[in-house]
Amino acid sequence: MAGKDDDDGPAIGIDLGTTYSCVGLWQHGRVEIVASEQGDQTTLSCVAFTDSERLVGDPAKNQVARNTSNTVFDAKRLIGRTFSDKFVQAISKFWPFKVISGPRDKPMIVVQYKGKERQFSAEQVTSMLLIKMREIAEDHLGTTIKRAVVTVPACSTDSQRQGTMDAGALAGLNVIRIIPEPTAAAMAYGLDKKASSSGEENVLVFDLGGGTFDVSIVNVAKGIFEVKAVAGDTHLGGEDFDDRMVKHFVQQFKIKNRKDISNNPRALRRLRTACEKAKRTLSSAVQTTIEIDCLYEGIDFYSTITRALFEQLNIDLFSKCMEPVQKCLNDARMDKSSIHSVVLVGGSSRIPGVQQLLQDFFNGKELCKSINPDEAVAYGAAVQAAILTGQDCDNENSKLTDLLLLDVTPLSLGLETLGGVMSVRIPRNTTIPTKMEMVLSEHQMIKSIDSDNKTSIHIQVYEGERTRTRDNNLLGRFEFCVPPAPSGVPQLTVTFDLEVNGILVVSAEDKTTGQKKKITVNKRFYITKQ
Ligand code: AMP
Numbered sequence: 001m002a003g004k005d006d007d008d009g010p011a012i013g014i015d016l017g018t019t020y021s022c023v024g025l026w027q028h029g030r031v032e033i034v035a036s037e038q039g040d041q042t043t044l045s046c047v048a049f050t051d052s053e054r055l056v057g058d059p060a061k062n063q064v065a066r067n068t069s070n071t072v073f074d075a076k077r078l079i080g081r082t083f084s085d086k087f088v089q090a091i092s093k094f095w096p097f098k099v100i101s102g103p104r105d106k107p108m109i110v111v112q113y114k115g116k117e118r119q120f121s122a123e124q125v126t127s128m129l130l131i132k133m134r135e136i137a138e139d140h141l142g143t144t145i146k147r148a149v150v151t152v153p154a155c156s157t158d159s160q161r162q163g164t165m166d167a168g169a170l171a172g173l174n175v176i177r178i179i180p181e182p183t184a185a186a187m188a189y190g191l192d193k194k195a196s197s198s199g200e201e202n203v204l205v206f207d208l209g210g211g212t213f214d215v216s217i218v219n220v221a222k223g224i225f226e227v228k229a230v231a232g233d234t235h236l237g238g239e240d241f242d243d244r245m246v247k248h249f250v251q252q253f254k255i256k257n258r259k260d261i262s263n264n265p266r267a268l269r270r271l272r273t274a275c276e277k278a279k280r281t282l283s284s285a286v287q288t289t290i291e292i293d294c295l296y297e298g299i300d301f302y303s304t305i306t307r308a309l310f311e312q313l314n315i316d317l318f319s320k321c322m323e324p325v326q327k328c329l330n331d332a333r334m335d336k337s338s339i340h341s342v343v344l345v346g347g348s349s350r351i352p353g354v355q356q357l358l359q360d361f362f363n364g365k366e367l368c369k370s371i372n373p374d375e376a377v378a379y380g381a382a383v384q385a386a387i388l389t390g391q392d393c394d395n396e397n398s399k400l401t402d403l404l405l406l407d408v409t410p411l412s413l414g415l416e417t418l419g420g421v422m423s424v425r426i427p428r429n430t431t432i433p434t435k436m437e438m439v440l441s442e443h444q445m446i447k448s449i450d451s452d453n454k455t456s457i458h459i460q461v462y463e464g465e466r467t468r469t470r471d472n473n474l475l476g477r478f479e480f481c482v483p484p485a486p487s488g489v490p491q492l493t494v495t496f497d498l499e500v501n502g503i504l505v506v507s508a509e510d511k512t513t514g515q516k517k518k519i520t521v522n523k524r525f526y527i528t529k530q
Contacts, residue, residue, distance in 0.1 A: 011147035011176060011389045012137045013381025018076050019210030021045050022375055023133040024382030026391045031382045033375045034140045042374050046073045047128045049113035056132040068096040070111040078122035080160030083107040096265055123163050127170035134173060148173045149385040151377050154180045154214040154230040154410060158504050158521045176388050182207055182216035184380030185345045186225055188371055201340045206358060209346035211237040215324040217332040227408045229331035229429050231324035238348040244313040245275040253301060261296045282307045283350045311353040318353050322361055331429055336362055343368045345376050413496060416460040416469040417444040425496045432498050440492040455482050457492060461506050475521045480508045
């Protein structure tokens with residue numbers, strides 16, 4: 001745990017959302033979610049570049065029609081990934097801004113900025129967003145902020161966590177802890193219920209955002225939060241529901257006007273904005289209208305949509321949301337009856353159709369909606385920031401310093417052994433931090449021998465659940481050279497040390513010679529296998 005000192009001033013909690021971001025801080029013995037100058041509790045995760053300035057949040061969105069190709073959203077999805085990653089290829093096709101392959105296959109966003117073509121990494125764009133969140137908090141507090149706890153999705157890889165740390169550093173923030181979003185939400189919820197004397201709570205956190213979906217089971221007992229299991233879908237969220245509505249209206253426009261707007265980015269974008277707004281309205285009303293003047297070739301578009309039709313268009317996606325819930329229960333070896341509370345997080349968890357399916361799954365259990373689903377993650381991050389910096393020390397009512405967080409690794413981590421076999425060292429859902437050691441037997445080693453008779457042992461680190469390493473993600477590799485031993489068999493001990501921030505250090509030591517070598521898995525080594 002970081003030092004509890006006030007030398008660096010207060011620390012903030014930032015929920016870096018795919019669609020919206022939110023900042024919270026600990027003040028007067030409680031969490032405050034800070035509003036931007038526009039009065040919004042959340043800030044659109046969007047950065048725009050113009051001839052004269054850089055805009056973040058709503059001002060970026062407001063000029064998007066005039067400056068589509070230089071308005072960047074979804075940058076978070078690129079963090080810690082390579083350009084050739086299938087996911088990046090699939091998703092970037094639909095973006096109006098350009099993404100190219102940079103050094104080491106890093107995705108680079110290309111924009112026109114102050115009259116010149118510029119390239120920015122996802123970490124750089126994200127840092128611009130983090131600067132904005134920091135400024136919102138600074139304006140509120142009237143003091144400089146240097147430290148932050150930043151949240152990441154539950155299923156984020158080591159390189160995505162590392163990329164988020166890098167973005168923080170670029171924003172001039174010391175990221176004192178990276179925590180998974182559901183852990184933060186569970187923490188916010190735990191505080192809400194801290195007076196409860198039930199002894200133990202199993203909380204299922206259902207986080208359905210704009211582009212990602214995470215389900216986690218968090219056990220809260222005696223002030224300790226432990227994530228028992230995580231499951232999710234990185235391709236499911238509110239934008240998919242928007243897509244379905246957009247397709248529906250494109251079809252309707254075609255039938256009414258005999259014109260296809262699907263190849264007109266501007267018309268599509270205007271329709272998408274209207275659909276997203278209509279979708280939100282349908283969470284509280286049973287019917288709404290769509291009105292767009294001059295949508296295409298001077299034709300106005302007016303239509304209505306009911307909540308029932310919206311649900312019908314999305315019912316398969318809503319049902320798909322229940323699969324990770326069951327998977328998470330299976331992984332945690334729990335029955336649905338062992339879940340005490342179901343917590344809703346993320347803007348899309350407001351959709352009544354989704355809530356109904358979830359409630360039915362848990363045999364009618366009341367869902368916890370008391371914490372604003374847009375703010376719960378930032379709330380928890382602010383609590384964690386207060387714990388790490390001792391900001392709550394003066395508050396006698398607070399038990400913050402008694403709380404501990406335990407996170408789990410979302411994917412299994414292991415080594416390639418002979419025959420391309422994945423030898424798992426740290427199984428999925430192992431509590432972080434953790435350390436595992438193995439002695440590599442000769443029949444497991446992948447070796448090559450050079451002309452000087454020197455043996456190189458190839459250590460290749462993977463993450464994933466498949467039995468063959470070719471189907472998993474290569475995280476990093478190094479070679480361990482051993483001199484020719486009389487017996488010919490080096491005694492190699494390989495250690496996997498997964499640190500509290502999810503950063504993995506893999507080291508190898510030859511016990512006979514004492515020679516050591518290690519790698520820290522970060523984005524420089526990260527390669528996604530196709
Ligand atoms: P997040 O990634 O958690 O910020 O969630 C953003 C997503 O939530 C976007 O797709 C929004 O359209 C969606 N959203 C926000 N409010 C509502 C609402 N009232 N009803 C349905 N979806 C919403």
